[in-house]
Amino acid sequence: MVKRKALVTGGAGFIGSHLCNKLIKNNYDVIAYDDLSNGSGQKNLSKNVKFVKGSILNVKKVNELCKKVNVVFNLAVKPLLMSFYDPDEVVRVNDFGTYIVGKMCVKTKTKLIHISSSEAYGSAVSLPMKEVHPLLPSTIYASSKAASELYVRGFEKTNGLKMVIVRPFNSYGEFMREDMYGAVFPKFFERLSKGKVCTITGTGKQTRDFTHVDDTCQGIMLADQTKNAVGNTFNIAQGKETTINEIASLMTKNYNKSTGKNINLKFVYTKSRSGDVKRHLADISNAKKILGYKPKITINEGLNRIIKWNIKNK
Ligand SMILES: NC(=O)c1ccc[n+]([C@@H]2O[C@H](COP(=O)([O-])OP(=O)(O)OC[C@H]3O[C@@H](n4cnc5c(N)ncnc54)[C@H](O)[C@@H]3O)[C@@H](O)[C@H]2O)c1
Numbered sequence: 001m002v003k004r005k006a007l008v009t010g011g012a013g014f015i016g017s018h019l020c021n022k023l024i025k026n027n028y029d030v031i032a033y034d035d036l037s038n039g040s041g042q043k044n045l046s047k048n049v050k051f052v053k054g055s056i057l058n059v060k061k062v063n064e065l066c067k068k069v070n071v072v073f074n075l076a077v078k079p080l081l082m083s084f085y086d087p088d089e090v091v092r093v094n095d096f097g098t099y100i101v102g103k104m105c106v107k108t109k110t111k112l113i114h115i116s117s118s119e120a121y122g123s124a125v126s127l128p129m130k131e132v133h134p135l136l137p138s139t140i141y142a143s144s145k146a147a148s149e150l151y152v153r154g155f156e157k158t159n160g161l162k163m164v165i166v167r168p169f170n171s172y173g174e175f176m177r178e179d180m181y182g183a184v185f186p187k188f189f190e191r192l193s194k195g196k197v198c199t200i201t202g203t204g205k206q207t208r209d210f211t212h213v214d215d216t217c218q219g220i221m222l223a224d225q226t227k228n229a230v231g232n233t234f235n236i237a238q239g240k241e242t243t244i245n246e247i248a249s250l251m252t253k254n255y256n257k258s259t260g261k262n263i264n265l266k267f268v269y270t271k272s273r274s275g276d277v278k279r280h281l282a283d284i285s286n287a288k289k290i291l292g293y294k295p296k297i298t299i300n301e302g303l304n305r306i307i308k309w310n311i312k313n314k
Pocket of ligand 1: 009010011012013014015016033034035036037038039040041054055056057074075076077078079093097115116117118119145167168169170171172
């Protein structure tokens with residue numbers, strides 16, 4: 001069977017590296033393209049992934065790479081926290097970068113799976129959030145993700161680009177870094193393992209639809225493998241709402257169980273971050289129906305995986 005060839009931009013990042021490894025396991029040839037400005041570098045990538053260093057702003061390189069593959073998964077991103085101190089760079093990469101990737105996909109007639117974000121919705125105005133929920137971004141990062149989708153959509157309508165937009169909700173799992181936005185999992189682990197007080201921004205009652213990264217990547221891969229998916233936008237999530245306070249207490253319980261310790265994690269609540277989303281819960285019925293997507297990893301199982309991985313790797 002001829003192998004499908006994929007280019008993963010942001011392939012050295014948290015989701016990108018999991019996606020590259022999953023695609024390899026599913027018989028793809030994979031090129032990870034990343035400027036290594038962030039992310040974990042190449043260390044988490046399977047040795048079968050070909051790594052190319054470079055920026056999605058480099059038109060020539062993106063063009064050359066697009067010519068070599070059947071599909072581009074566009075994950076390269078400047079992070080949410082950067083949008084508070086360097087919004088110009090966030091817009092340049094997340095929007096103009098996506099525009100370049102889209103344009104090169106049009107030029108080389110390559111399919112594009114563009115990874116947007118639940119952040120584009122802002123706080124929920126109705127629950128569960130369907131794909132038609134209005135986009136009401138509350139940070140420049142969220143705006144940049146919303147706008148990036150519109151360029152991809154523009155290329156579809158004007159130039160016939162074959163594309164799918166995926167909106168993952170908060171993903172967590174192995175390889176997660178403490179510097180990431182919403183990195184409650186590695187942060188709680190670090191405080192737990194040192195027996196230190198843990199900081200929660202806001203009341204801790206804010207919710208997210210936490211999704212294990214393996215389920216997120218399954219949804220992203222299915223977006224490429226499903227013919228009927230072309231032209232559509234999909235929420236990819238677990239379909240369950242969990243508060244930050246619940247994560248903290250579940251993590252403490254599971255940590256104590258795994259280590260035999262009896263730590264009672266103490267919390268300090270600080271002012272909520274500007275633009276912080278209050279509630280997120282995805283409606284994943286489109287992904288279930290069209291992609292055959294089914295999240296497999298419960299929050300409890302996912303937390304145990306992270307705890308084990310952190311104990312082994314930290
Ligand atoms: N992590 C989440 O919970 C989450 C949720 C929803 C959507 N997403 C989306 O998933 C995608 C991946 O996010 P992540 O969490 O893995 O982020 P990440 O920061 O771990 O990875 C992003 C990668 O992009 C690279 N990068 C930055 N600028 C680049 C450029 N100009 N050219 C090439 N590479 C560049 C970085 O070096 C990094 O390796 C993003 O598009 C993000 O918006 C993530």
